[in-house]
Amino acid sequence: MSRSPSLRTDSSAPPFRRLLVANRGEIALRVIRACRELGISPIAVHSDADANALHVRAADRSERIGPAPAGESYLSIGAILEAARSSGAEAIHPGYGFLSENAAFARAVEEAGLVFVGPPPSVLEALGNKLEARRSAAAVGVPIVPGTTVALEDDVSAVEEIGYPVMLKAAAGGGGRGMRRVDEAGQLSEAMAAARREAAAAFGDGTIYVERMVAPARHVEVQLLGDRHGGLAILGERECSIQRRHQKLVEESPSPAVDDHIREALFDSARRVAATVDFHNAATVEFLLDTYANHFFLEMNTRLQVEHGVSELVTGIDLVAWQIRVAAGERLPLDVLQAPRRGHAIEVRLYAEDPYDGFRPTAGRVGVWRMPDGPGTRVDAGIEADTDLPPEYDPLLTKLLVHAADRPAAVDRLRRALDETLIGGVQTDAGFLRWLVDDDAFAAGDYDTSLVAERWRTGPALTAEERSLAGLAALEARRAAVASTTAPATAPIGSAWGERARREALRG
Amino acid sequence: MTDYEVRIGDEPVSAADGWQLEWVDRPSGVARLVNGGRSLHILVEGSGPDWVVTLRGRRIPVSVRSWRERVMAEAETAAHTHVGPVEVKATLPGLVVAVGVAVGDQVEEGAALLTIEAMKMQNEVRAPRAGRVVEVAVGAGQTVATGAALLRLE
Numbered sequence: 076m077s078r079s080p081s082l083r084t085d086s087s088a089p090p091f092r093r094l095l096v097a098n099r100g101e102i103a104l105r106v107i108r109a110c111r112e113l114g115i116s117p118i119a120v121h122s123d124a125d126a127n128a129l130h131v132r133a134a135d136r137s138e139r140i141g142p143a144p145a146g147e148s149y150l151s152i153g154a155i156l157e158a159a160r161s162s163g164a165e166a167i168h169p170g171y172g173f174l175s176e177n178a179a180f181a182r183a184v185e186e187a188g189l190v191f192v193g194p195p196p197s198v199l200e201a202l203g204n205k206l207e208a209r210r211s212a213a214a215v216g217v218p219i220v221p222g223t224t225v226a227l228e229d230d231v232s233a234v235e236e237i238g239y240p241v242m243l244k245a246a247a248g249g250g251g252r253g254m255r256r257v258d259e260a261g262q263l264s265e266a267m268a269a270a271r272r273e274a275a276a277a278f279g280d281g282t283i284y285v286e287r288m289v290a291p292a293r294h295v296e297v298q299l300l301g302d303r304h305g306g307l308a309i310l311g312e313r314e315c316s317i318q319r320r321h322q323k324l325v326e327e328s329p330s331p332a333v334d335d336h337i338r339e340a341l342f343d344s345a346r347r348v349a350a351t352v353d354f355h356n357a358a359t360v361e362f363l364l365d366t367y368a369n370h371f372f373l374e375m376n377t378r379l380q381v382e383h384g385v386s387e388l389v390t391g392i393d394l395v396a397w398q399i400r401v402a403a404g405e406r407l408p409l410d411v412l413q414a415p416r417r418g419h420a421i422e423v424r425l426y427a428e429d430p431y432d433g434f435r436p437t438a439g440r441v442g443v444w445r446m447p448d449g450p451g452t453r454v455d456a457g458i459e460a461d462t463d464l465p466p467e468y469d470p471l472l473t474k475l476l477v478h479a480a481d482r483p484a485a486v487d488r489l490r491r492a493l494d495e496t497l498i499g500g501v502q503t504d505a506g507f508l509r510w511l512v513d514d515d516a517f518a519a520g521d522y523d524t525s526l527v528a529e530r531w532r533t534g535p536a537l538t539a540e541e542r543s544l545a546g547l548a549a550l551e552a553r554r555a556a557v558a559s560t561t562a563p564a565t566a567p568i569g570s571a572w573g574e575r576a577r578r579e580a581l582r583g
Numbered sequence: 584m585t586d587y588e589v590r591i592g593d594e595p596v597s598a599a600d601g602w603q604l605e606w607v608d609r610p611s612g613v614a615r616l617v618n619g620g621r622s623l624h625i626l627v628e629g630s631g632p633d634w635v636v637t638l639r640g641r642r643i644p645v646s647v648r649s650w651r652e653r654v655m656a657e658a659e660t661a662a663h664t665h666v667g668p669v670e671v672k673a674t675l676p677g678l679v680v681a682v683g684v685a686v687g688d689q690v691e692e693g694a695a696l697l698t699i700e701a702m703k704m705q706n707e708v709r710a711p712r713a714g715r716v717v718e719v720a721v722g723a724g725q726t727v728a729t730g731a732a733l734l735r736l737e
Contacts, residue, residue, distance in 0.1 A: 431641070438675045438701050439729060443611050443626055466677045466701040497613060497626045497637065505640030534641075537591070541638055544616055544625075546589040546596030549634035549645035551604040552612070552627040553587060 089114035090403030091165040091190070096120070096134065097155045098170030100457030101473060102379070103130035106168045109395040118162040120155060122148035124465040129458060138162055143467045149173045152180050156187050166190035166402060168395075172469065175378040176203055176249070192402040194354040194377040201352055202375050206246045206284055211351040212372040217344045220363060220371040222286035231263060237287045243267060245274035246282035249374075251321030253277060256288060289363045289371060291523040294318065295330050296361040297345035298386040300397055303355045306407040309342050310386045310394075311416045317511070319434045319527045324504065325511065326382035327421040328389050330364075331482060331520025337368050348375050357383065357398050381424070381474070384455060388420035388478040419485040420478045423508045425498070427470040430507035431534045434527075438466045443499030447492035451478045451485075464501070472503065482520060486512055507531060588653060590646045669711055669736045673727045677701030681723055688716045690736070697721070697733060708733060 095118045096106045103119060107130060110117035119134035124143035131137040138158035141148035148154065150173055159167055167184050169175035169192065178199035184191040193199070202208050210224045223233050226246060234241055234257075243266055245253025253274030255266040267283065275281035298310040314330030315323045333341065345360040352375075359380050361373040383394045392414055401407065427441075428434045444460035456473035464470065477492055479485040490512040496505060507527075516522045516530060537545075589596045599616075607613040612627040626637040632648045648656065677699040684696050694710045714736035721733050 435706070436675075436701055436704050438677065442628065443613060445613065445624075466675070493640065494624065496640070497624060499612065499626050499628055499637065502642045503640065506642075507640070509640040537641075537643065539597070540599070541641075541643070542591050542594075542596050543599035544602060545591060545636040545638055545643040545645050547599040547602055548604055548614060548616065548625055548627050548636045548638075549629070549647050550587055550589050552614075552629065552634055553632075553647040555606070555609065556630065 090400050090405065091115050093118055093135075093162065093164045094166045094168060094192075094399065095138075095155070095159045095162060095164035096130070096168050096170065097149070098168075098173055098175075099125055099128065099130055099149060099468065101455045101471065102170040102172075102381070102457075104133055104457060105455055106170060106395055107133045109393065109399060112393075113396055113399060115399070118158070118164050120149070120158050122467075124467060129456075136162060143465060145173065145467060152177075152183050155180075156183060156189075159184075159187070159189055164189065166192055166399070168192040168399065169378070171379050171381055172250075176376065178203060190402050192356070192398050194352070194356045194358070198352045198354045198377055202377060204246055205244065205248055205374055206282070208348075208374055209284075209372070212344075212348050215347045215351055217347050217372045218370060220286040220289055220373070223284045225284070226282045227267070227285050231267075234263060234285050235260070237285060240288035240290075242286045242288050243270040243283050244286060245270065245278060245280070246284055247274060247278035247280040249278075249376075253283065254321055289365050291366055291525060292316075293330070293332050293364040293523050294323075294361065294373075295333060295341065295364050295370070296359045296380075297341055298380075298383070298394075299345060299349055299358040299360065300392070300394065300401070300407065300411065301349065301355045301358065302401045302407045303404055304406050306412055307346070307349060308392075308407055308412045308414065309345065310390045310392060310414060312338065312341055313382055313385050315382065316522060316524045317517075317526055318524055323382065323424070324426075324527070325421065325423050325508070326385050327419065327482075327485070328385045329416070329419065332364060337364070337370070341370055344370065344372060348372060352377075355401050357394050381471070382422050384453060384474060384476045385420045385422045388453070388476060389416045389418060390414045391417070418478055418480050419482045420476060421485050421489050422474055422476045423489065423493075423511075424474055424504070425472045425496075425508070426504050427464055427472055427501045428504050429502040430504045430531070431502070433533065434504065436470045437501045437503075438464050438470075439501045440464070441472070441498060441500045443497055445495070445497040446473065447475065447495035449492075449495075451488055452492050453477070472498070483518075486518060506534065510534065587647045587649055590648075591643060596645070667737075668717065669714065671696060671708060671711065671733045671736065673699060673708070673729055673731045673733055675699070675701050675706065676728045677706070677726070679721050679723055679725045679727060679733075680705065682719060682721065684716050684719070684734070686716055686719055690714060690716060699727065710736060712736070 093116045094110050096103045107117040117134045119131050119137035120140045121131045121137050122143050140154040174180040178196040181191045182196040209219050213219050240258045243255040253270050255270045257263050257266045270283050271281040293316045295312050297312050300308040311328050312330050313326050313328045315326045317325035348360050354377050357379050358377040360375045362370040364370050427437050429437050441462045446454045453476040477488040479488045493509050511517050602616050602618045605615045615622050628635045632652050634645045636643045680700045681698040690710045692713045695707045697708050699706050717737045718735040
């Protein structure tokens with residue numbers, strides 16, 4: 076179905092009447108909020124594990140799409156299309172992860188006569204194969220990490236030519252899976268077998284290739300937004316070097332490592348890579364940056380990124396709203412195409428993971444949930460207080476973003492926001508993040524992808540003061556618990572109920 | 584009033600001079616630690632002798648035991664040195680993807696018993712001590728909750 080492009084300047088004509096959000100958690104809520112602001116009725120989907128989830132209650136209605144395992148629900152193309160049909164949705168937003176880069180899904184959505192909020196299926200096919208993407212980038216003169224542009228087979232002479240250490244990567248890759256660092260020839264065959272196995276399990280395709288290990292390196296990406304009429308906005312870069320398991324924990328914009336000269340080169344490469352595909356939608360071109368300021372193309376993702384909010388804060392542009400408007404055929408106006416960037420933004424991801432134990436996932440039940448507030452502070456949360464965490468899905472609890480005039484002010488604001496944050500019931504990476512804002516290398520902006528492994532490791536030992544404070548708090552808590560069980564049956568002073576009773580008595 | 588013994592790990596805890604605890608919301612455990620010019624928000628969860636204090640994002644397990652609880656715990660530790668059956672329980676909810684042992688198997692301390700997948704990661708459940716497997720309560724493909732009995736060692 077084709078829509079006539081419009082230059083909508085008021086909110087009288089929503090781009091769609093109903094839009095189905097084919098995702099869960101914080102990103103489903105983010106898209107639902109954009110729908111509300113555009114006058115679109117948001118439709119959620121849920122597995123049995125999410126029947127009572129926050130995103131379900133935020134939408135106008137929600138369709139059940141299957142049991143808890145993602146393979147039978149959030150990854151079920153048939154169930155999602157059926158949900159769109161029965162709810163009367165005109166468009167489907169896939170969020171990130173799940174089906175967001177699945178060409179078969181995008182094609183099925185179009186064949187059902189619906190609008191896919193994303194690029195054409197052919198673009199997803201072309202970019203989904205990282206080897207093909209490497210070849211196209213190299214063909215338009217964009218530097219790629221030295222390595223193979225064809226699949227690595229049993230003939231490993233290519234690896235010897237590149238020289239150790241090398242990285243093995245999955246051609247169908249993403250999310251750090253199927254990636255293996257190899258330091259010497261003796262490890263190669265075992266690492267190749269493991270990478271192939273992991274890639275086959277994760278993507279149904281065991282094809283791998285090899286790249287030279289670029290280290291130390293920073294991970295920097297460029298945010299793009301394209302319309303269906305050739306309009307392309309370059310919305311700055313994001314620094315994403317703080318990672319564990321090749322997955323991001325902290326993102327900031329602008330990158331402290333990028334000066335105007337490097338930025339110009341990055342934007343030029345991003346523009347060239349984008350021109351190799353006929354895409355519209357939000358997209359990201361990812362690069363490695365070495366210590367000599369050389370950049371190397373890694374991949375291009377034509378979907379919303381987890382960390383999109385960082386770019387929204389520095390540009391003031393609502394990327395999710397524009398994804399939807401662009402999908403409906405609107406042109407990007409000049410104030411988006413030439414958006415200036417202002418100040419500095421940082422995002423931290425709060426995961427149910429134990430940073431003192433190798434960032435191991437910590438499933439369970441979140442009890443207390445106190446999020447920060449105040450100027451320049453944004454919380455994109457997927458849960459609320461007293462929530463069981465379903466073990467089937469990604470352990471991201473919330474994203475916390477701050478925006479300030481410059482980087483030092485943003486770091487100070489982040490420290491303040493983290494000090495206001497309290498999460499009960501499960502260990503999160505908040506302990507790591509709180510350490511990070513006081514770390515000298517982070518404060519100086521002088522860090523690379525090795526920060527977690529080399530500076531944090533498993534975290535510092537408890538200080539004498541921390542031990543004393545924790546001991547005091549636990550002792551007082553036990554004394555108070557004992558006192559309240561032996562005290563008369565009135566609410567303890569200082570409790571929420573006591574406070575409320577006192578206020579009501581005063582109001583009289 | 585030194586009626587309790589406070590420990591973190593195996594070490595007793597020294598007093599936090601000058602600091603005081605103020606409750607912000609006692610039922611939920613939200614509190615403030617204040618010391619003249621400084622203060623920080625913390626969370627205190629637990630009951631009886633077992634507490635967890637969340638301080639600058641880090642959960643710190645603290646044991647607060649009365650004299651009576653100490654004596655009883657010591658008696659229990661002594662009893663545990665005698666070899667009895669041990670029930671291995673799930674420490675996190677997830678999907679059992681593989682069971683590597685069967686009834687009758689002799690296992691060493693630390694041996695991998697089964698694999699539970701949670702949050703897209705595979706976690707090995709290991710033997711808390713050496714022994715013989717006398718019962719396997721779960722099979723591959725089964726979903727387990729935290730605290731669910733997985734198997735018994737003798």
